[in-house]
Amino acid sequence: QVQLVQSGNEVKKPGASVKVSCRASGYTLTNYGLDWVRQAPGRGLEWMGVINTVTGKTKYADGLQGRVTMTTDTSTNTAYMELRSLTSDDTAVYYCVRGEASGRGHWFDPWGQGTLVTVSS
């Protein structure tokens, strides 16, 4: 079945970087867009950005510009999200999501299982 399998939980110190992987199975990564969404503990959903899996072109949320990089490795059907200069505000569950094209933005189905990134000294 179609699913997105993410890498395991991470604990990082302030100022460090984290790289989360997301392996697509049951479909070819380049047939759909791939977005990243995060959710701070007890909070709502925040869109982080999107990667065009064919061209590699990215669009990031304004608040993350300069700190986030999204990439793909089509040979392994895997997407990656790297976030740098971590602060406690980046503590959250990070989700990769398959983006269904609408001609404008994406709706999301399915979602990866989530990767908890904890930033703590």
Place this chain on the structure above:
Amino acid sequence: DIVMTQSPDSLAVSLGERATINCKSSQSVSYSSNNKNFLAWYQQKPGQPPKLLIYWASARGSGVPDRFSGSGSGTNFTLVISSLQAEDVAVYYCQQYYDSPVTFGQGTKVAIK
């Protein structure tokens, strides 16, 4: 950015009764040229990722029970659970994908009365 506001923040409904969640966008998320409403709904159970329920404001996702229905256009949308089941206890989010960045409502928590 388009702001999505859900109401209520939480509600408690008896088993078998109807639950209604509203979602209002700060500007229209409907595209007049194709009559499409760029609005999705998700269900998130504790400890799980969100799951797609509804897209295009009223189309049910794969495997979604028909007790879930979506409606609305322009700036006002509604998710209805026609007969609440115990497994429907969750937080529900609306999302607009009309404009970038896509944005979500703050969530509505549904509990059993």
